[in-house]
Amino acid sequence: MNYGDFAYVYDFLMQDVPYDKWLEFFQKKANIYNAPGKKVMDLACGTGELSIRLAKLGYQVTGVDLSEDMLMVTSQKANKESVQLSLFQQNMSQLEGLGLYDVITVFCDSLNYLTSPNEVQETFKRIHDHLQVNGLFFFDIHSIYKMEHIFSNQTFTEIEDEVSYIWNCFEGENPYSVEHELTFFVLDEKTDQYSRFDELHKQRTYTEDDYHLWLNEAGFDVLEVSADFANEKPKEDSERIFFVCRKK
Incomplete structure (x- = not known):
């Protein structure tokens, strides 16, 4: 990654x-x-x-x-x-x-x-x-508990002047795994406009x-x-x- x-x-x-x-x-x-x-x-x-x-x-x-x-x-x-x-x-x-x-x-x-x-x-x-x-x-x-009960099918958000994000968590394809879909909006101070970028992170435990x-x-x-x-x-x-x- x-x-x-x-x-x-x-x-x-x-x-x-x-x-x-x-x-x-x-x-x-x-x-x-x-x-x-x-x-x-x-x-x-x-x-x-x-x-x-x-x-x-x-x-x-x-x-x-x-x-x-x-x-x-x-x-x-x-x-x-x-x-x-x-x-x-x-x-x-x-x-x-x-x-x-x-x-x-x-x-x-x-x-x-x-x-x-x-x-x-x-x-x-x-x-x-x-x-x-x-x-x-x-x-x-x-822990397996965190994967299954804290992350899975949850959404986390943060809104600030310089950086905001939407963080969606889904159950992964493997046992005890999750996929994190993150969308960021970052302020460019030179243009005073926000740029967007996306990330996909996968985690697995045992x-x-x-x-x-x-x-x-x-x-x-x-x-x-x-x-x-x-x-x-x-x-x-x-x-x-x-x-x-x-x-x-």
Whole structure:
């Protein structure tokens, strides 16, 4: 998927996303499970919100994303914040040649953009190959409950002076999947007119048992599974599931 114009309104769409909670989760788990060092890959880094926060804390951060536009936005923001990031454009399921890391993250449900089991399995293998011995892997995914009861057949809207959007969610063709149809209206300050662009995003999740199986097959020990930024096991109505894993 190439986000294209979406990269430039992504931060508006995600303005209420709790990046600081992901940062707190990262720091806490890296400490509890003794991350072997401070070299971090932020995989599917988007516009770099977490990458920049980590770099400010002294981590050596590499951001990787499929979208060149996302990485351009990340680079601009990193320069503005005077932080050093290494940035690479790669597909997470084809990750290669980027060296070894102490921690790799795939946050903000980015793993759900992989719409086949093979892609997820291959991504886990590639991440395993890029971790130091005893390196840690953190990720979160949408729960089945969220796919079926929060997203499916729902419409979300936002109307602001500079950017407005209509976000329609439909049940996808695969089990536990959704399709997000987004229409944006963005103000061009030079012409004082709005331009429209449309995006289609597909997401899919799987059972916890599936993720456990694929992680074990890729060479990971699953250290912890929790939900919704809390130190609690997932419940029937949990929306976001977190995995903490260690390379065997």
